[in-house]
Amino acid sequence: MSQPESAVAEAQGGGRAPESLAALAERHGLRRAIARPSMPAYLRQLWDRRHFILTYATSRNVSKYSESMLGQLWQVLTPLLNAAVYWLMFGVILGQSKSIHNYPAFLITGVMVFTFTQRTVISGAKSISSNLSLIRALHFPRASLPLAYTMQELQQLGYSMGVLLLLVLVTGEPITWLWLLVPVTLAMQTVFNIGLGLFMARVGAFMRDMNQLLPFITRTWLYASGVFYAIDDKTRELPDILRWVLEFNPAAAYIEFMRDLLIYQRFPERWAWVTCVFWAVFAVIVGFWYFWRAEERYGRG
Amino acid sequence: MAELTEELSQVAPQDPKTQTPSETREPESHDSTTGTPTVIVDDLHIVYKVYGSAGDAEKGNAANALMRLLRRQGRPQMKEVHAVKGVSFVAHHGDAIGIIGRNGSGKSTLLRAIAGLLPPHKGAVYTNGQPSLLGVNAALMKELTGERNIILGCYAMGMTPAEVREKYDEIVDFSGIGEFVQFPMSTYSSGMGARLRFAISSAKTHDVLLIDEALATGDREFKRKSQDRIKQMRQSAGTVFLVAHNLDVIEETCNRVIWLHKGKIRMQGDPQEVLEAYNKA
Numbered sequence: 240m241s242q243p244e245s246a247v248a249e250a251q252g253g254g255r256a257p258e259s260l261a262a263l264a265e266r267h268g269l270r271r272a273i274a275r276p277s278m279p280a281y282l283r284q285l286w287d288r289r290h291f292i293l294t295y296a297t298s299r300n301v302s303k304y305s306e307s308m309l310g311q312l313w314q315v316l317t318p319l320l321n322a323a324v325y326w327l328m329f330g331v332i333l334g335q336s337k338s339i340h341n342y343p344a345f346l347i348t349g350v351m352v353f354t355f356t357q358r359t360v361i362s363g364a365k366s367i368s369s370n371l372s373l374i375r376a377l378h379f380p381r382a383s384l385p386l387a388y389t390m391q392e393l394q395q396l397g398y399s400m401g402v403l404l405l406l407v408l409v410t411g412e413p414i415t416w417l418w419l420l421v422p423v424t425l426a427m428q429t430v431f432n433i434g435l436g437l438f439m440a441r442v443g444a445f446m447r448d449m450n451q452l453l454p455f456i457t458r459t460w461l462y463a464s465g466v467f468y469a470i471d472d473k474t475r476e477l478p479d480i481l482r483w484v485l486e487f488n489p490a491a492a493y494i495e496f497m498r499d500l501l502i503y504q505r506f507p508e509r510w511a512w513v514t515c516v517f518w519a520v521f522a523v524i525v526g527f528w529y530f531w532r533a534e535e536r537y538g539r540g
Numbered sequence: 541m542a543e544l545t546e547e548l549s550q551v552a553p554q555d556p557k558t559q560t561p562s563e564t565r566e567p568e569s570h571d572s573t574t575g576t577p578t579v580i581v582d583d584l585h586i587v588y589k590v591y592g593s594a595g596d597a598e599k600g601n602a603a604n605a606l607m608r609l610l611r612r613q614g615r616p617q618m619k620e621v622h623a624v625k626g627v628s629f630v631a632h633h634g635d636a637i638g639i640i641g642r643n644g645s646g647k648s649t650l651l652r653a654i655a656g657l658l659p660p661h662k663g664a665v666y667t668n669g670q671p672s673l674l675g676v677n678a679a680l681m682k683e684l685t686g687e688r689n690i691i692l693g694c695y696a697m698g699m700t701p702a703e704v705r706e707k708y709d710e711i712v713d714f715s716g717i718g719e720f721v722q723f724p725m726s727t728y729s730s731g732m733g734a735r736l737r738f739a740i741s742s743a744k745t746h747d748v749l750l751i752d753e754a755l756a757t758g759d760r761e762f763k764r765k766s767q768d769r770i771k772q773m774r775q776s777a778g779t780v781f782l783v784a785h786n787l788d789v790i791e792e793t794c795n796r797v798i799w800l801h802k803g804k805i806r807m808q809g810d811p812q813e814v815l816e817a818y819n820k821a
Contacts, residue, residue: 260582260628264666267577271664291695295679298692302683305724373678375657377696378670535659 275534276380278527284380292383296390318399321354322347322406325467339469344410344502349466351399352494355392356432357457362388363436364443364453367537374538381537382530385440389433396425407501417500420507424500427519428493434522437530444537464490489518575633578748578779579654579671583663586624586649623649625803626663631748636780638790638811640818641800647783650800651750654781668778669747672697676741686712686721686728686736693740707743714765715739735762742769749773750781767793787815 264270276284285292304313326343339345366384367374374381400421408414443449463485465473470491474482485491492514499507624646631637639647652658654665655673679696680689690711694704712721715736717728725733751770770793774780784790790797790811797814799807807814 260580260630261664261666263577263630264580264582264664267580267668269577269580269666269668271666288695288698290701291692291698294692294695298681298684298688301688302681305683370678373696375652376673376675376678378656378672379696379698538658 275531278531281380281382281531281534282527285382285386288379288383291379292387292390295383295387296394299387299391300394314395314398315402317395318351318354318402322350322402325350338472341410341412341502344407344412345469345498346467347403347406348498348501349464349494351396351403352428352497353461353464353466353490354399355396355428356435356490356493357461358395359389359392359432359436360439360457361453362392363439364449366436366440367444368447368450371538381534382437382440382527385436385530386433388440389429389436392432393429400425404501412502413504415504417504417506420500421497424493424496424515427496427515430519431489431493431515431522434519434524434526437526438522441530441533445533460488460490464488464494466494470495487514489514489522492518575635575778577630578633578635578668579631579781580666581627581629581631581650581654581663582666584624584627584650584653584660584665585622585662586646586653586658587661588621588623588649590619590621623803624653627800627803627805628663629798629805629808631779631781633778635796636774636782636794638794638797639781639783639800640785640787640790640797640815641806645800646803647800648752651752651781651783654748655750667748671748671750672744672746674741674746674749674751675737677737680725680737680740682726682733683724685724686715686717689725689736690721690740693737694743697741697744699744711736711739711743714742714769716762731759731762738762738766738769742766742773745776746773748779748781750783752783787819791815 275281300314301311304310307313309316325346363385366388367381370384373384404418404421439449465485470482470485474485477485486495492511496507496511496515499505499511627646627650639650641647649658651673653660654667655671656665656667657673676693676696679693681692684692690708691704694707694711699707715732715738717732717736720728720732725736728736767789770780770782774793780793782790782794794811797808797811798805799814799818807817
């Protein structure tokens with residue numbers, strides 16, 4: 240069967256000479272339909288798609304709760320209920336609250352901050368694999384999808400933060416000028432999440448089993464990040480290196496940073512700043528690079 | 541012409557010779573189209589990986605899966621589908637090319653590959669400018685109102701906010717869904733949904749336009765409107781590819797037809813001849 244096809248190909252070459260199709264394409268300045276753009280060009284394309292990214296994120300958030308009776312109210316109810324469950328389990332029943340100052344606020348800050356990163360990881364891993372039909376239908380920089388998913392989580396975090404700030408006030412902490420730094424730490428965490436989401440998007444696109452494995456990974460991470468306990472309390476007997484690893488853990492760093500601002504009312508120490516900035520920069524560079532390297536392969540399977 | 545069709549009807553469909561007529565006549569049709577090449581498809585192979593289609597003997601059970609892991613066998617649920625097997629052709633400026641074939645013959649896959657949405661397994665597609673597929677269905681969300689979907693769809697096709705504002709009323713008018721634009725798309729009848737989708741996706745102008753079964757939707761009135769719209773788009777676009785099961789549409793709008801069969805070109809050339817052969821097969 241291959242013979243007649245090559246004959247067709249030659250006839251197609253213009254019928255002039257046995258010129259290859261590739262040569263014909265070059266002569267007329269045609270380019271391969273699939274070619275990965277350079278990194279700067281890619282970032283420019285992505286910037287051009289910013290409206291799509293934001294609209295897609297908002298649309299997903301709106302459609303997510305559109306079937307339920309309470310509708311958009313769930314955006315606030317979900318974080319509230321989450322906080323209530325954790326407070327009941329770890330604050331009331333397990334009685335952690337005695338050793339830590341203002342345990343409800345401590346716990347809920349940890350849960351909210353960690354949930355933001357956890358949800359980005361899980362949704363990021365699905366962002367390519369659950370949008371294959373979109374990828375196979377339209378042309379756009381694929382990083383738009385993990386970015387939109389991260390933006391969606393950021394929008395949800397807006398409601399969570401409202402709940403969190405309210406609870407912090409209710410539990411008796413004052414409003415201080417340090418609250419002005421809340422957007423700063425959220426910005427650092429968002430940048431970190433963007434990088435992590437991009438990284439997970441590529442992993443999830445080519446390793447389908449990742450979605451089954453992720454809940455275990457994120458749960459381990461949750462327990463290691465000092466959401467329910469204070470890391471420096473619990474790690475006093477551990478070797479220094481292990482302690483350092485636990486505190487260098489990005490999730491723990493962002494959680495502690497937020498607790499400094501909201502609960503302890505102190506300006507975060509220099510190492511906290513260094514850790515938070517380092518992880519944001521590191522994740523976003525590695526994430527973009529890793530995702531972009533496979534740009535032309537998303538959608539094959 | 542009559543001899544060609546006679547010859548065709550005599551040759552058995554499986555015989556590779558069926559391609560002879562198109563080969564011999566091909567250079568002529570090139571002379572008639574003076575335009576420069578816009579799309580070159582060179583020995584294109586597309587392979588899909590399909591997940592989750594377990595065979596009867598291999599129904600997913602944990603013990604089986606473990607054994608396969610131990611024996612280092614791949615996942616049996618992952619099948620490779622060789623959808624396009626070595627297709628080559630050249631499309632010129634001003635061409636309107638119809639692609640016909642049975643279900644599963646690789647038509648839609650070929651379109652997506654031309655659009656640069658599916659990476660080739662082997663071979664290449666060379667294009668001038670960005671070919672775009674007419675269709676935003678995948679970007680729309682049925683829980684959202686028509687309004688939101690219009691905006692989302694336009695952005696998904698890469699429009700700017702200014703372009704969206706400019707086109708919005710035109711899209712609503714063209715779709716003819718009236719005040720339903722305020723309601724979620726899940727409340728639309730299938731015809732209304734199809735009209736809105738077509739209205740959104742045809743709101744953008746394209747260099748190379750790929751249309752996949754867009755005409756088979758809506759009532760008679762809308763069909764006429766959408767055919768007019770396609771004609772307009774053909775004039776502004778350099779090259780149009782059209783996949784349709786409705787052969788009348790192909791005959792009316794195309795100057796060349798490619799017949800795909802099981803991922804290969806069975807025949808190509810003048811619409812009348814190819815369609816006649818296709819109907820006989």
